[in-house]
Amino acid sequence: MNVHQKESHTISINPATGEEIGRSPLHTTADLKEMIQKARAVQPRWAALPVGKRVTYFYEVQNWLVTHLDELAETISADNGKLRVDALATEVLPAVMATAYYIRKAKGFLKNRSTGFSNIAFINKRTTVRRVPYGVLGVISPWNYPFSIAFSEVLMGLISGNAVILKTASETQAVGLALKKAIDAAELPEGLFQFVNLPGREAGPAFLNRGIDKLFFTGSVPVGKTLMKMAAETLTPVNLELGGNDAMIVCEDADLERAASGAVWAGFSNAGQSCGGVERIYVHENVYEDFLNLLKSKIESLQIGSNEDENADMGVMTTARQVQSVQKQVDNALAAGAKIFARSPEPENKTLKNVLPAMVLVDVNHEMDFMRDETFGPTAGVMPFKTMEEALALANDSYLGLTGSVWSKDRKKAKKIARQIQAGAVTINDHLMSHGLPDTSWGGFKQSGMGRTHGAQGFMEMTQPQMIVDDWLSGLNRNLWWQPYDASVYTGLKGLLHGLYGPGIVKRISGLWALLKIVPRMFK
Numbered sequence: 001m002n003v004h005q006k007e008s009h010t011i012s013i014n015p016a017t018g019e020e021i022g023r024s025p026l027h028t029t030a031d032l033k034e035m036i037q038k039a040r041a042v043q044p045r046w047a048a049l050p051v052g053k054r055v056t057y058f059y060e061v062q063n064w065l066v067t068h069l070d071e072l073a074e075t076i077s078a079d080n081g082k083l084r085v086d087a088l089a090t091e092v093l094p095a096v097m098a099t100a101y102y103i104r105k106a107k108g109f110l111k112n113r114s115t116g117f118s119n120i121a122f123i124n125k126r127t128t129v130r131r132v133p134y135g136v137l138g139v140i141s142p143w144n145y146p147f148s149i150a151f152s153e154v155l156m157g158l159i160s161g162n163a164v165i166l167k168t169a170s171e172t173q174a175v176g177l178a179l180k181k182a183i184d185a186a187e188l189p190e191g192l193f194q195f196v197n198l199p200g201r202e203a204g205p206a207f208l209n210r211g212i213d214k215l216f217f218t219g220s221v222p223v224g225k226t227l228m229k230m231a232a233e234t235l236t237p238v239n240l241e242l243g244g245n246d247a248m249i250v251c252e253d254a255d256l257e258r259a260a261s262g263a264v265w266a267g268f269s270n271a272g273q274s275c276g277g278v279e280r281i282y283v284h285e286n287v288y289e290d291f292l293n294l295l296k297s298k299i300e301s302l303q304i305g306s307n308e309d310e311n312a313d314m315g316v317m318t319t320a321r322q323v324q325s326v327q328k329q330v331d332n333a334l335a336a337g338a339k340i341f342a343r344s345p346e347p348e349n350k351t352l353k354n355v356l357p358a359m360v361l362v363d364v365n366h367e368m369d370f371m372r373d374e375t376f377g378p379t380a381g382v383m384p385f386k387t388m389e390e391a392l393a394l395a396n397d398s399y400l401g402l403t404g405s406v407w408s409k410d411r412k413k414a415k416k417i418a419r420q421i422q423a424g425a426v427t428i429n430d431h432l433m434s435h436g437l438p439d440t441s442w443g444g445f446k447q448s449g450m451g452r453t454h455g456a457q458g459f460m461e462m463t464q465p466q467m468i469v470d471d472w473l474s475g476l477n478r479n480l481w482w483q484p485y486d487a488s489v490y491t492g493l494k495g496l497l498h499g500l501y502g503p504g505i506v507k508r509i510s511g512l513w514a515l516l517k518i519v520p521r522m523f524k
Contacts, residue, residue, distance in 0.1 A: 010197055012174040015081040015354045016306035016316045022079075024173035024197045029206040032165070032198065036210050038191035039136045039163035046192055047133050047161035051107045054159055057186040061155075062099040064185035065092065072178055076147055077307035079174040081316040081354060082270045084307045090270065091148040094436040095182075098152045101438035102459070106159045109459045115467075121496060124473035131463035133161035134237070135213035140203055142218045143318050144273040144376075145435075146172035147179055152438070153216050153453055154183060158193060160462040165194045165212070167203045171319055208236055215239070216461075218275075221400075221447050239451035239461055243275040243374045244402025244444060247395035248431060249417065250291055251388075251408035252284040258429060259407040260294035263380065266405070266431035268302065268358045271317050272326075272378035276403040276425075277432050279375050281382045282391045288384040295360055295382070296342040302358050304347040314344070314378065317354040326356060326377030333370035333381070339363050341382070366397055374400060388417060396422045401445030405431040424448065476522045492518030 009023040046054070065072065069092050076087035115127040137157045141150035150168055157164040168176030180195040198206060204227045207215050216239045217227055224242040231238045248266070250259050267278040283291045305312025317323045334340070344358040356378055364371050364381035371381050385391040395404060404423040408414040411428055418426040424444035425434045434440050441457035443449055452458045481493060491514050498511025 010170055010173045012079055014078045015318050016352050018353055022174040022177070024177055027196050027198055029202060032196050032206050033210045035165050035194045035196060036136055036212060039165060039194060042189050042191045043135055043163040046163065046189055051110050054161065055103045055106050057188060058099055058103055058155065058159065060185045060187070061182055062096060064182050065096050065099065074307065075178045076175050079172045080143065080146055081318045083312055083315045086269055086315065090436065091145060094148045095151045098155060098438040102155055102159055109456055110160065121500065124471055126470045126472060128468045130466050130468060131460070132466045133463050136163045136165065137462065138207035138212040138215045139164060139166045140217045140219065141166070141168050143169035143171040144270065144275065146175035149218055150179055154193065156459050156462050160459060162462060163192045165196055167196050167198055170200055173197060205230060208234065212236065224449065239453065240449040241443060241453070242447060242449040243400060244448050245279050245374045245398050245400045246276060246402060247280045247282060247404045248278045249391050249395055249406045250281065250283040250287065251406065252286050253409045254287065254407040255409060256287060256291050256294055260291060260298055262431055263295060264298045267380040268314055268378045271315055271356065273318060273322065273376055274432055276435055278380055280371055281380055282385050282394050283382060285384040285386055292341060292382060299342040299344055299358050299360055302344040304344060304355060304357065305349060306352060314358060316352055317356050317377065320354055322376065323354055323356050326375055326379060329370045329375055330359060330379060333361055333364060333368045336368050337363055338368065338370065372398065392420050399446055400448045402448040403434060422446065477524060478522055480518060480522060488518050
């Protein structure tokens, strides 16, 4: 959508039609400060509840999502520009599945765990790891998947015992308000979950300067770096998901029909505005022409439309600014020698706004920004390769590493290749779906960010570990290494090392004898 600020509200505009679809009250940084204080007051009581009690609140959230799925898909489509089927498949469905998953798994994730036995010298020490919520979490979510990205982070944060304050993108405030309705269905303690509408440039600094305990941010690399620098001033932990420039490797033995269909899905659904979508495609030279011809036929049959068109295959872009950004990258690539090999037809509805056709470019190379930077639009560049070493070198030639994929009928070979791709998640014969798996963590290598969300690893990001070390011989007067010191203490401790790790049986026996001489001091 194209967002407008008017007086004290953000006006939501349907990006396909230009029509106003809603308004969201605009907050100030002073409002955020009050929200954080309110959240901090209620959070300890929430964290003190047993996990089993906390999760019961979220059955109502799951019921709300299922009951309102049509309304929710419509809101997402109208606010973001993606098709209703995309909204349902990539936003509503994953949210429902995530709710069921974390309700079922939270108790196990947060269960106290023993570190086990480490060394006979400390046989009397027993360490238990417990997971402690941070306190008040800030979540700043993007406009490309405005519901599903924010929802899982909010859900995990609350179930794990935190209070959460959510700021969704200014471009998709209608979705943010719908998400608030979903969470409000749980009837949580007042102040535990709050929704704030701040301009994007103000939100991150406002969260960090007002004492948030941890910040979860999804957005661009430059903004992520800025927030990380700011967070360093107070050592506030940050979790960053900063985008991708994903590579797809098509092997000689791939199912080309599936690979071409997968490229269309992963590269062009949501109008290509997917941080984990296909942007670079590397195809073995022996099947390069066949793959391109299949891809061309599929691209040229794509129909662009809005949520009013049940037969549309791709929606519009979310903002005019993003249309211009992608077109500029394409134009620069064409000026450098690239060619448009396939393009989707113009939409039948000539009144649609923010339209950019799906485009496949060939004769591309890694000197072009089109192949080096995240494009974030309905485009993909295709290059041939001769050897797998060449394909891997191309796939890994990026400062980003969010996801990737390998396409081959030989799954064993494909997994071997996948392990050599520098990305946080690599799929076999699929792409752009691991974010929808609640059990699979989400996050990338290199400048794609730091930290994880989703799954056990993502759930742990909502808490920090606390070690409780118990001594079942604490009735003794002192440990071996406590004062007062004399020469025998040093000799005895050295004997401990020799007795456990010394070379040869003689050295070990003599070491243990020296250790035994100082054991009585523990009882004095």
